[in-house]
Amino acid sequence: MVDVINELPEHNKFLRGLFSWVGFKQKAYLYERQERQAGKTKYPFRKMWKLASDGIISFSTKPLKLVGGLGILTIVLSIGILIYSLISYAFNLNNLAAGWTSIMVAITLFSGVQLLSIWIISEYIARIYDETRNRPQYIIDKKINIE
Numbered sequence: 001m002v003d004v005i006n007e008l009p010e011h012n013k014f015l016r017g018l019f020s021w022v023g024f025k026q027k028a029y030l031y032e033r034q035e036r037q038a039g040k041t042k043y044p045f046r047k048m049w050k051l052a053s054d055g056i057i058s059f060s061t062k063p064l065k066l067v068g069g070l071g072i073l074t075i076v077l078s079i080g081i082l083i084y085s086l087i088s089y090a091f092n093l094n095n096l097a098a099g100w101t102s103i104m105v106a107i108t109l110f111s112g113v114q115l116l117s118i119w120i121i122s123e124y125i126a127r128i129y130d131e132t133r134n135r136p137q138y139i140i141d142k143k144i145n146i147e
Contacts, residue, residue, distance in 0.1 A: 009134045014058040016051075019057070022139055066120045071115030078108035 001024045005013070020026070056063065085101035088094075 004139055012054075012058075014054050017055055017059045021135075024141065025142075031133055061123070061126050064119060064126055067115055067122065068119035071112045074108055074112030074115060076112075078112055081105055081108060093094055 001019070001022055004022050004024075005015070005018050008018070081101070082105050084103070085096060088096055
């Protein structure tokens with residue numbers, strides 16, 4: 001497993017994720033951790049946050065998909081504002097300021113379209129990033145009957 005990870009051409013290796021990614025057999029060892037005897041931890045919240053963000057960025061496209069979902073939600077909000085405004089106008093409720101509808105619908109609709117566009121572009125960039133890492137498609141554990 002160490003040889004496979006060392007052969008990966010990546011520069012910023014997130015080792016905690018790569019150990020699982022290579023796919024060799026793993027076994028958990030349960031132990032009871034003793035209380036710290038002296039001093040404070042050298043791994044404060046800032047470093048833990050960086051470690052978590054490195055793991056998410058290195059092995060997940062979920063944040064990109066969240067941007068797409070936010071874009072769709074914003075477009076739905078825009079349609080909701082438009083429907084509310086039309087109903088308010090149709091039933092003569094007159095509780096909206098002049099120009100409010102056009103401004104709100106335009107802002108939310110175009111914000112949603114921008115978020116969807118960013119999502120599509122980021123999905124392409126994520127695929128390009130995966131290709132540039134040059135990770136092997138397969139990792140061979142044993143070679144049998146090969147000279």
